[in-house]
Amino acid sequence: MRVLLVGDYPPPHGGVAVHVQQLHGFLRGRGVEVKVLDIGKGGRLAPDVIPARGAAQFGLRLARYVATGWTVHVHTSGNNPKSWVLAGMVGGVPGAKSPRVITLHSGLLPDYLAASAARRNFARLALSGYSRVVAVSAAVKDALVGCGVPAEKVEVLPAFCASQVRPGPVPAAVETARTRRRTLLTMAHHPSPVYGRTLMFRALRELAQTWPDVGLALFGPGLDSDEFIRDVREARVAGHLEVLGELEHAAALGLIARGDAFVRPTTHDGDAISVREALTLGVPCVASDVCVRPEGTRVFAAGDASDLARVLREAIAAGPVHASQVDAGPELLSLYAELGSHNGIKTSHEQGLGLGETRHAAQ
Template structure:
């Protein structure tokens, strides 16, 4: 079986790119061939990873590519409309919907584009949604039950000491000098006019915590700084000014990530927060819980089991949740230590085998031994 993956690979690191990186690692572990056509504009010298370059030219090449299954992770509406054409060309096609982009596209498109998009997606072999809410929305639009599945995107990291080396010493010093470290991650982005990753909320949270407790620090692993547009750059500067005005320069650190995994930072923290205004699932939350780090997230979608939820954009509610965890930290720590975070690799492999009708090498060995 050969899988052709279309989507971003790190760098830059992000939820989708990390997911693809880890799926590829698991496939190779099991002896399954996998090529990745990389949507990110960074040249990666890795076997089996190829730059897309011009998407217009790449789109014309897909019908002639060899592969048993083409797994798309692209958020481009144009690419999603083309998936039906690739199905007509005889390709087996899966699309993973990682966030709210698809439902936003369906809602915002004019009637003709909307019809083209829905017709294309109904024709492909399968759609994977990372949360149940999007699955239910697609089913309500008339998609067949056997062609839409919820599979959260969490794949456990393959931990390596090399990941620590790429992190600046000042970051570890910042953590070491703290009594209580809160980590968060994301981009400087807007969604419907709001701070998508809730950075402003975290700054206000720290301001309130400073009044009540000393020694609390927030480390924000900031992705995609080099790709910020003008509006995002200006907002980033506004946030840094706010931090200075609140007197939080020593206690709030933007760590501008280039190609660093999150787990080494989360492992050294006390609490992880994901205050997004919209989301697909929150792989970083699952990663934190896997490392036995208590976690808080906004109530905008289904979150991993064990997550403490707060009302989205409500800093008072977030403050209450943080203080409750700090005051009863050993209990919360014990609770997350008892959790067993599920790795969803097997679910994806089962789907690959179901659609292609092929078994991976490991499954073949088990069957041969039984015979």
């Protein structure tokens, strides 16, 4: 079995990139020959990660793998034109012996497609070259089926590999933050308003009225921007923030594991990897009710800072959680084997399994 993953690879450590990295690690651990065609901005040298900068270089490298029968799995958001051009490009490369799979990650996808009939038509055409389409949530699947993608072609599978959640060493600043805060909240930051920074600041201000030493540890991009500094000043929360910048993913997991609760105050969402990571680590997780959340998540009314503060108090009072999470790795491994067998590609995975067993053998 040979699998080519196409998508962003860290850094930066965004949701799609993290999933690609974790799936890459899972497949390598299972002895699969796997490579990543990195279309992001990372540039880091990592085993079997191949940078593809520019359409020409990307097209040439992709064509080589398709021509030699690799299973190609694209990972993209689905909420912008560039994402759909990528989907159409990969799905349109001739190569009958090269199965194509795509995972669409973004919770913004339904709204993006709903805004235009042209977008829906293009999405349907772009996905026609794929053997299987993986949606990270039922809402994403419904939007794709609404475009005319056959329902039997779309599977719902959260983009999460529980087996790959491994906290690592943390910077000294994390240990310092933990030491000086009786209550430490953690949150993945992004400059996009979708991530709910200003709402979280309002809730933090309310929490500080009863927890004077409460801290919010923020990690991610955009923490030195003028907009961030303005929002901190206006909310008057500077004394309650631990600004940690962008962390290596293992260090971010180490931070989450040391926190009293993880917060996801988003205005839109897909299936957030960070929520599942927190729950896998046993950390209370509070998230907006903008989508279906994994079992164990405590939800608050989106946009309501007071409700967010209330639910955070409840989560911290209740303490650690114990909720098992999905592992997409075995499911996808079985899917690759199934698609390879349909194309006459013999895989080591199939040698020990009947075809009817491949999709469920690893569960």
